[in-house]
Amino acid sequence: xxLLRRAAALGAATLVVPAPAYAHTGVCTAPEKLTTVVIxxxxxxxxxxxxxRTMRTTARGVLVRLVxxxxxxxxxxxxxxxxxxxxxxxxxxxxxxxxxxxxxNQVTGADLTIRFAVVGGTVVPAxxxxxxxxxxxxxxxxxxxGALVSMAFGTTQDLHxxxxxxxxxxxxxxxxxxxxxxNRVVADVLFQVR
Numbered sequence: 394x395x396l397l398r399r400a401a402a403l404g405a406a407t408l409v410v411p412a413p414a415y416a417h418t419g420v421c422t423a424p425e426k427l428t429t430v431v432i433x434x435x436x437x438x439x440x441x442x443x444x445x446r447t448m449r450t451t452a453r454g455v456l457v458r459l460v461x462x463x464x465x466x467x468x469x470x471x472x473x474x475x476x477x478x479x480x481x482x483x484x485x486x487x488x489x490x491x492x493x494x495x496x497x498n499q500v501t502g503a504d505l506t507i508r509f510a511v512v513g514g515t516v517v518p519a520x521x522x523x524x525x526x527x528x529x530x531x532x533x534x535x536x537x538x539g540a541l542v543s544m545a546f547g548t549t550q551d552l553h554x555x556x557x558x559x560x561x562x563x564x565x566x567x568x569x570x571x572x573x574x575x576n577r578v579v580a581d582v583l584f585q586v587r
Contacts, residue, residue: 483568483575486528488514490566495584503557503586507550509533509564517569519546526568534571536563544571555586 493508495501509516514529521530533545535552537560543550545564566578 483572484526484528485576486514486531486566486568486574486578488512488529488531488566488578490514490533490564490578490580492562492564492580492582495562495582497582497584499584500587501555501584503555504551504553505555505586507535507545507552507562507564509545509548509550509580511548511566514566516545516547519544522569522571524569526570528568528574531566531568531574532571534565534567536565537561539563557586559583559585 489512491510535543564580
C-alpha cells in the first residue's frame with residue numbers, strides 16, 4: 394500500500410472511528426485534548442510504520458511517515474467538538490449553605506423535611522437551567538449516604554422512606570447548569586432514622 398493511500402485511510406479512519414474528542418459535545422478540557430492528540434498520533438504512527446524497512450527507506454521517508462499522522466491529527470482536532478476551544482472557567486460563588494434541619498445527631502422518622510439556608514445566593518426554580526452562570530444563583534443537590542437523592546429548587550425538600558439507622562446527608566450549592574462552582578460549597582450533617 395502506498396504512502397498516499399495509507400494517509401488517506403488514516404484520514405478516513407479519524408472521521409469514522411470515534412476518538413476521545415468525538416465522545417462528547419461542547420468544548421474540550423486540556424486533558425481531553427491531550428488524550429485525543431496522543432491516541433491520534435499513536436494510531437497514525439502505527440498505520441504509517443516509520444520504522445518499517447523497505448528497499449528505499451531514507452531519513453526523509455521516515456520523517457514524512459511521522460509528519461503525516463501529526464498533520465491528520467491536527468486536522469481531526471480542528472473539525473471535532475474540541476476545535477481549539479477550551480472549557481470556560483467555572484464561576485466562583487461567595488454563597489454559603491447551611492442545613493437547618495435535620496440538626497446534627499437528630500432522631501427523625503422515615504419521612505422528613507430538610508430545611509436549608511443559602512446566605513449570599515438565590516435558589517432559582519427548576520425552569521431556569523440556561524443562561525449566564527452567576528455565583529449568586531443556583532440550587533441544591535442533596536445526597537444521603539453518598540447517593541444523590543434530590544435536587545432542591547427551594548429552601549425545603551421532603552425525603553420519604555429513609556431506612557432506619559444513622560445517615561450522612563450532604564448538600565451542595567450548584568450553579569443553574571447542575572455543575573459545582575469553582576469553589577465547592579458543601580454542608581454535611583449526620584442524623585438517625587428510627
